[in-house]
Amino acid sequence: MKLDDVKLPTNHSNALVRRLFSFWAPTTESMRGWALAAVVVNAGITVTGAAVRVTGSGLGCPTWPRCTPDSFVPIAHPEISPVTMAVEFGNRLLTFLVLAVGFACVVSAMRLAPRRRPLLRLALLQPAGIVFQALWGGLVVRSLLNPFTVSVHFLVSIALIAACWALYARSGEGDGPVRRVTHRDIRRLGHVLVAAVVVLLLAGVLVTGTGPHSGDALASRFDLDIESVARLHADIVYLVVGLSFALMFALHVTDSPRPARRAALVLILVELAQGVIGYTQYFLAVPAFLVGVHVLGSTLVWIATLRVVTSLRTRDPLTAPAVASPTETPAKV
Template sequence: MTAADQPRDGAGGAGTGALLDRARGQALDLFHSAWSATPATVRRWALAAVIVNAGIAVTGAAVRLTGSGLGCPTWPRCTPDSFVPAAHDAHSPLNMAIEFGNRLLTFLVLAVAVGCVVAVMRVAPRRSSLVYLAWIQPLGVAVQALWGGVVVRTLLNPVTVSVHFLLSIGMIAAAFALYARSGEGDQPPRRLVHRDIRTLGFVLVAAVLALLIAGVVVTGTGPHSGDEAASRFGFDIQSVARLHADAVWVVLGLTFALLFALHVTDSPGRARRGALILLGVELAQGVIGYVQYFLAVPALLVGLHVLGSTLVWIATLRVVYLMRSRGPAGAPFTGENLLDAAGV
């Protein structure tokens, strides 16, 4: 080694040390954001829960779309003799790595879930409504992990795979409820729009949920099973795809009706913008859906369609929460809105 080389090595070591110090500092900041929580950090943890639950739903679909659904053929081990990927005659190293990587992401979702619980337990004043919602996250992760074992042990039966995705949809809803509630007070809900418009919002949520269920039936009937050993629903693919498309048009019609009603009644701008964003997301999702159908469902477009379905779900929930108020964050319960909360 020459003298000219030494400064560069020293600089490299200093750079590595700086990166480690920065990572350590960020980890401490993350810990303190939960342990010394404020209403703002609770809201950020809830948003993180929405993101990671949506993310693992998409990565779970990627596992199936790459044919890696049984890359780890056992559960909780990856192979009969190992918790981590090991040489296995029936599965390629790449498929095993993809499936095992998705399993590891469960620990990220769990870490965020624990962060949510710690934050709502440590924030002052503690709000029981947030505590209940936060505890859904780690309990839901446990249920999802156990159900993942059922999926593997049933060789990717389309029913168990469909339930696995729908559990993620439920987790997203609970996480978004935590996010929305952490940014408002504990007053009884006060409608910001006409009662019938609020009812239309609830109908739209039910329609989107039905659309998601129809979507998993199409997925369970289509070609991307996740593994050659996986079974499929025995439906005619064109019939279920057509049914799914009909549900799309129903959701689009309801969304347009909601947007129109919000505008003609001069409803709050946030609710109108939320409905407009929802309509835009739905239109983009519809374009992807039709394109993937006519291109014989290429894996990449199917993955984008799964991402779009989670975004449609989140945007729908957001609109419903924007049509009512519980007062500003920190506002105490007064009872003055009880008549409005009861719909009087």
């Protein structure tokens, strides 16, 4: 039986069922919907991974791929709290949801008519990255939550979110050459901002790997001074916020398209909220709950940054003629 012979309820009377199976008969709108769902679930599992750590559940399942040496699912164990085991195993189960959404994106990209190879390449990054994440998660457990392996686990999630957002942005565009919708220097400023946020995330994992919430009493920590890395992190925050304000101001004074101005404003608001959370957790001696909220804020800052930089350019359909104007000129990818 051929793949095309498979029949799924894409014309079901229930709207929810139609959306769930829309990957089989995709449209541009449903393709974007699955890409956005991928952004959400990858951000979600990043935050739940932080919840595993701050609740001390990092070794709730002390082995991998099994939860315990003799079972793939949680079973009563005298040396392990059932709560920590449930928290860690629950996070493992979420991987299957993320993988399912990733495969839905791949199938949507394969069956979209006409097929667009850039979308398919971006979609294929998801299952590949998720499988890598699962295998790396096993290394995290086997290394007893070594801060380096935990940090890489988070950073790969950040990279996956970027790939998912790229799929979302590209699925709403054509496949023609990149065309900027703002001044060239403003777009360059957007690229500098992305680089600064990446550095900020790297500094954040240093603070996390040095701080008190290791995920388990057996876990090691980076041999760094927590005050020094926290100050470094704060200094980079000031830089990122300054660049964000500069970008928002530049977009405003040049009367750039409204979506770009709105995206920059949202980024500023998210950053300010994240700053409030960061200083609050610092003065309250880093409570576990606020650490989890701070990781959520970091993920939202990253997504908001990606939204800003993709709003500074677009692509026309291949069949459409290029539009020549002082602010909309062809730009290199």
